[in-house]
Structure formats: structure tokens, C-alpha cells
Amino acid sequence: MNISRGLSDERDVTMNSASDVPGFYKGRCVFVTGGTGFMGKVLLEKLLRSCPDIATIYLLMRPKRGNDVRIRQEELIRSQIFDRLRNERPGFASQLVVMKGDVTLENLGLSREDRSLIKKKVSVIFHCAANVRFDQKLKYAVRYNTLGTQRVLELAEDIDSLDAFVHVSTAYCHCDEAVLGEVTYASPTDPRNILQLVEWMDDEALDSVTPKLMGNLPNTYAYSKNLTEQLVTNYSSKFPIAIARPSIVTGTWKAPVSGWVENLNGPTGLLVGAGKGVIRSMHCRAEYNADIMPCDIAINAIIILAWKVANLRLNKPLVCNITESGDNPLTWRHILDTGRKHLYENPLSDAIWFPDGSIKSSWIMHTLCVIFFHFLPAYLIDILVTLCGKKPFMVKIQRRIQGGLEVLQYYTTKVWVFKNDNFRALPQTLTEKDRETFYTDIKMVDWDDYIKNFVLGTRHYYLKEDPATLPKARRHIRRLYWVDRTVSVLFYLLIIWMLLQWSDEIIAWGHLTLRSMPQMFSMVPILRALPEAMGTDPGTIY
Template sequence: MTEADLNLEKYPDRIAQIFEGKTLLITGGTGFVGKVLVEKLLRSCSGLKKILLLIRTKKDKNPQERIREMMNLALFDLLKKTRGPDIVNKVEAIAGDVMLPDLGMSKEDRRRVADEVEMIFHCAATIRFDEPLKKAVLLNVRGTKLMLDLAKECKKLMLFCHLSTAYCHLYEKVLYEKIYPPPADPHNVIKTVEWMDEEIIDSITHKILGDIPNTYAFTKALGESLVADEMDTLPVIIQRPSIIIPVWKEPIPGWTDNINGPAGLLIGAGKGVIRTMYCNSDRYADYLPVDIGVNAMLVSAWDYLTYKERRIYNLTSSSQYKISWSDIIEIGREVINTRMPLNGVAWYPGGSMKRSKLYHNICFYLFHIIPAIIVDILLFLLGYKPVLMRVQKRITRGFEVFEYYANNQWDFVNDESLNARENLNPRERQTYKVDGDGINYHDYFTNCVHCARLYILNEPDDTIPAAKRHMIVMWWVDKLTKLLFTVGIIYLLWTKLFKPLLGYA
């Protein structure tokens, strides 16, 4: 242990102390944020008594099997190394489903939760922006109501943390840490979708949403309003993280279990299948590495329990650190092309962001659709299954969501979260880091791509040298193709246009 570590040991870890001997209930514990939250609690607040995860059966795997599978992820290796393999026994499954009436829980499990649980972290939600409205309401709105009903039964409840999103009130270009009116009455919306046929709901979704671009933002705003209504009766706080991206520092730099957000753009561009995007490159979005977000959740929970002053926390970063879309693309280009290339790239990564929708659409058909059709035809003729058009359809759906956020701008005021950070001692600031001091974006995105290679694309490290060689080959192929195309155009213009005009035989 270094002298600096010894100096930090002089300070108490008051955040770990609030979880000492406590039983927690977490929904969404098998999701991206949920996994990192469980790992952090077990590693830094290991004195807790028990973590109960509300989990449904999925793909013929029961809740207990899903927990065992989750604990075998690389994400939990550091935990088991530092706290011992038995630490995972503090996590138990409660069979249930947030989408079902009464949360799909047995009477025995519900009674146990009511008797034992002292803190609830409600993280379960659908984060699909194109989720059908009925499912989004049942999960994000009714599910939240059912969790609040369960919280009212908990005899020892100290805290109910509701994980919302900083992007749920999109009509507010500056989002403050306060309650905003919901876009509709959540109780009426719940009653409506419960009895109405899904096809009918789908047909009127656009009218119900109004100016709100997707069901995610709509239902998260409704869910947040239900929590706000209970502030006088329950110890609830609302936590609004911005766009959650892969781990920055711990336990594995760059770790993720999905390729949503900027990581997905880097992977798509790195494979050579994304070559144009409609985006105002000077604008920026608000990103939050998942480990920083989880730390902020724990800090805000401690802050509320200690001071009982603040109830809404914007867990955002852009008031301190801004990175534009163009910066992300330039950094990503360097990472993908030189530091951490991917296997089997379809073409040398390139392309650009377009501010003109028309120009983007032209480039999309020229460099996305037409090449995909040609390659799929060749694959079919060679006896392989066509895949690229299916990939491009997924990219198109992703673009429909991305373009709205990339061409608009929001700012977030996070004074309450900053005030909570100011109350931390040096040990807590290190253990529960909630700022971006010291971040190197080149190293961060290199780690993101590296982990995506390992854990998402299943591309082991021993394939990196071959990927670098292949990238050099694709660079030459790209340059040669462009040269031949340019020469061909010049030749056609000369023979078909200029030569006759100039009177050459």
C-alpha cells in the first residue's frame, strides 16, 4: 500500500457505511447499468447484507441461472479477486417481471421484500427508442407504478432511487434539477394501453406522442412524474443520467455489453459499413461513462440519506467537459485505423458527417445501399447467406433515432450533483469518482473498441496484428479503387464530351 493510499485510509468511507448490513432490491440488475451497479456495490460496499435482483425467466433460463451466468462475466473478475469468490453469494434472485401485474412475484417473495428490503434501485426500463408504445408504457410507466406500490409495503424502507434519463424532457433545451410536468396523465395512459389492442395503439402512437420523437422519452417522462408524485409519502430520489457509454476506469476500462451509442458508431464505421451520417458535427451530446454514472448514483443516494435536502440529480457531464461529434469521429478514425482495427472490415473506414440531408441521402444510397446489394448478390451466387442489406436496415433504424439527437442541442444544469460531490472527502472522491478529471479520449475510445472486440465481436487479441495488416491492404484497395474511378470518369468525359466538342477525330 502506497503512502497516498495510507493517507486516504485516514478518512471514513461514509458511502459504504450507509449500505452496511442493508438489504437492497434492484430491478434491471442484468442490464448494462445494473450489472455495473451490482459489481460496484459488492466491491466498494461489501458490508451490505444482501442484494435481491428482480429477474424474469428469459430464453429458458430461470432467474438463478441468469445470475450465475452474469457472475461469470469478466466484469466480475476483479470483484472475486479482491473480495473472494464467495462475495457473489450476497446476490439472490427474486423471480418477477416489472411488466406483469403485481410484478409477477409470488406472495412469499413479496412478503420477504416487504419485511427485509431497506433500499430500492429501480433501474429496469426498455431503452429501445422504437419500442412499441404499449410495451414501453407497461415497462417504463406501469412498472414504475408497481414498484412504488411495492415500496409502500416495505416496512424498513430508507430509500427509493428511480433511474430516469436526462433526455426525457426534450422540449426543455436547458434541463434543471426540478420536476417538469408530464406530457400526459400517466394513470390515464396506463389504463388506456392495458385494454387497447396493440395494433390500434401503434396506429395512433404518433398522435399520442405529439412532438416527442420516440416512445422512450415519452414513457420515461411519465414514469418520472409518478415518482415525483410520491415525494411527500416515500423517500424517493430521481437520478437522471445522460447517454451511458462504456466503462472509463473500473473494473475493466472500456467494458460494455452492447454497441449502442458512440461505441456502435465506431464499430459500424470501423467495419466499413457506416460511411455517412446526417449530423451537425459542431454540436455535442452529453456522455457519461457507466462507472462514473454508477458512482454518481451511489453518491446521490448517500447525499439524500445524509442531508435530506436534494431529491433530483442530473447525472451529466457536459457542463464540465464537452466533446463534439466531429471530435468523436476524428478520434475514432485514428483509433480504428491505427490503434485497434477490427477483423474482417468490409472496406477501409472512411466517410464523413453531412449537414445536408439531401447530400447524406445521396451518399447513403451510393455508399451504403448499392454496395450492400452488390455484395449480397455475390454472396448469394457463391452459396452464402446475404447479410449486408440486413445490416443496412438496422443501420437505417439506428440513423432515424441518431439524427434527431445529433442535430439538436440540450444543456443540463447539475448544481445539485456538483454540491453532493463537494461534500465528499478525499477517500470517497477516489473510490466513487464522479468527474472526468484526467480523461484521455484517445485512450478511452481505444479501450472501448478493444473491449468491443473481445466481449461483443469475439475477436481475441492475437488477431490484432492480422487486422492491422488487413487494414493496410484495405487502404491500398480504397486508394486504388478511387484512382481507377477518377481515371474512368475523366476518360468518359474526355471521349464522350470534350473530345467531340474540341473536334478531335
């Protein structure tokens, strides 16, 4: 249910014709959650590099794996995403202040001093923190995504002068909408009731009611983000709010470098799995549009949104679907074909098998391919590994991969329609310089060039494979190609031999089946009457 209109319907609000986005951030203190994640790092780098006069970025960070937040801060600053910034502005780290905390804790786990500092100094909040696992149990997804956001909103409400609160959501949190508008929608259940429910209900009972609670939503991630948008909307009368809904966020297009990625989420995982030869089939409608969004474009839009909502001062959320939406169409087939070409030219090191996967629109064909080309080779590899005295691993990996593919196929076998008028309108009120610095025009992306850089970036930034290893990787791929072709020929010869060996039995079975058909049809009335005689509803059997 639509409960608000988009910005394009506003007629009573005007903005200055000339923008100065860096000028807006000059002297400001900004609070960021999720700054150590993929999008969060790109956000930090962009703010520090393109808005150099920003006063301070306060970053909420939790200790992890026994590492103090100061150690994590040093690791963050050493990240490759900051290489360009390190060269241009070596002292950038002085503008980044880490605050120990956690969105899952009461009051975000912030000290009284840090909370007081935020209250007095912060005027912009970027809430990027999220648990993006699709298979997470409802309790943990809601605690992190929904309750965590509730706590950030409570902090925001306490701030003396908050000009902008930007909540990073997802274009896939309203999957039951045939067309996703740039508006807010009522959640299927009251988020406050769900927050109470996950606290008192035991895990087993909660698991049993989860499907009913989610309704048409595909997973707990989408459901928790759906609830979260309702929470955020409830605060829109208290301070200016923007809701950013990016689609499938992928590696950077241009800045700070081309092709930067740092996790296996979404298409990156598919790329690595296919490049290593362990993903050979994907259930997908090849002709459907793949609404991917380069991370740097998404971040530019988010930075502009804070400036825009601070100027507009609306009493409802400014919603922006950061989506491609047919402006620069890219099909799944194009991604696969182009990605395969660049993987052949720039293969990943130590591939297990030749990367020759394909898209299957038929679920049956995909399932057969998974059995023969995913699990059968995995069992053979594990047998060989076991014979060598090593611990088997391949079947376990394939089961995890298959679980991930089953989750993803919900998104790759549907047509998604997103309205993105507000996203398209973002550059219109910017100066020419700001349009160049904070570019958001998806039509300018050359997808072939982008996919090539995505492959190279995944190889270099995530897998840490030196470009000097490419010649060796190419030789290895050529060998795997001939191994793959040899095995394929032997496999088909085996099938032909088996058919020839069993041809007499197959023919005899066919004749027997044909002779038995009249008797089988004569049994139908008896079979239909049997459930009624047993007191069973026939609908439960047929």
C-alpha cells in the same frame, strides 16, 4: 412545466460534513431491478466491491430464452465485469440473491415469500430496468417503462422502512425543454390515463394516435420515460426519492476495468459499424457537444444519490442530471477523428471495408453517401454472396443500420443544454477516501485515452476478439485501404467518362430548358387557378 425546485435551492436541510458511503450500506438489504443490463451489472459490481459489508442485494430477474433464473444467475456471476471482484472477494456471490420476477407482471411476478422478505428487510431500491429501444411500439414501451415502474413503486410503498428509492431515468426524456433543469416537469398527459389507454385500445388505433400523444418527443422511449418521471414524482411524499438522469452512457472509464461494454447501444453501435466498414456516413453537426458519460461515473453518482437522499429526507424528488454539460467538452468531430485514429491502430477483426466514414452536416450529402457507400456496396456484396450459393444478408443489415442512424440523428443534430449543479455538488460532502472510491469528476477524464480504451474494450469485451489477433487485423486493414483507394479512383474515373459520353446530350438538354423557360412561366397563372377549379385548397399542393 417545472413543478419543483432543485436541491441547490434548499436552505433548510443540512448533512453531515463527513460522509461514509460504504458505512451507509453496511448491513443494509438492497433491491435492484435491471441488474442484468449494462448499467445494472456495473452497479452490482460496484456495490459488492466498494461496499463489502452490504448485507444482501436482492436482484429481480426473469427467465429468458427458456433458461431458469438460477442458470441466468450463474451466467451473470461469470460475466467478465466480475473478474476483479472474483479475485479480490471470491465469496461475493453469497451476497447476491436472485428473485424470480418481471416488471411486466402483476406484483412484479414475485412469490408471496419473496415479497414479504423485501417488505421486512429492504431499505434501498435501485430501479434500473428499462426498455431502451427507440423504435418500440407505444404499448410495449409504456407497459415496460411506465407500468413496470408503477409496480416497483407499489412494492416500495409496502416496505416497512424504505430510506431511498433511486429511479434511473434519462437526460433525454424532456426533449421539448430548451434547458433541462435538475427539477421535475409535468408530463404532457396523465400517465394513469395512458396506462389505461394502452390496455383497452387495439394496436392499429394506438399506432394512429401515438404521434399526437408524443407531441414534440422524438420516440416512444423518451415519451414513456417522461410519463414515468411523473409517476415517480407522485410518490415523493411517501418515501425519499432520487431521479438520476444520465446522458449518453458509454463504456467504463476506470473501474472495474477500462473500456468495459457489453451491448451495441448508442456510440458502441456506431463504433462497431464504422470499424467493420459498414457505416460510412453519419448525419451530425460535428461542432456540437457530445454529452457522453462513462458508465462507472454514472453508477458512482447513483450510489451516492441513495445515500444523499436518505440523509436529506426531502418531501420531493432529488433530481440529478448526470451530464457532462460543458465541464469537459467533447465534440462529435473529436470523437470521430480520435476514434478513427485508434481504429486504424487497433482495427476490428474481419472488417468488410476500410473504416473511413465521415460526418455530414448536410442531410442531402448524407443521403447521397448512404446510397453510394452504404446500399450500393451492400447490393453488390449480396449479388456476390448469392452467386456463391449463400443467403444474402448485407442489404438487410444496412436497412437496420439506416433505421438506427435515422433515430440517432435527432440527438446528433441538436444542441442539448443540461443543468448539472446537483451532479457537480455530489463530491462536496464526501470524505477524501469516498471521493476517490466513488469518483464523479468528469473533468478528470482524458478523452483521447478514454476513446482508445473504449475501442480496445469494445474489441475485447463485446466482440470477444483476442489481442493476439491485432497483427492479423492490421494487415487486413492495410489491404482494405488499398482496395478502397483503388475502387474510389475507378468510381471517379467512371463518373468522368459518363460525363464526357453524355456531354452533348447534357448541353442540348440545357439549351432546351432555357428556351422553354418563358413558356413555363406563362403557365403559372393557369396552374395556380387549377386547384380552385377542382375544388382543392392550393395549400395542399404548394
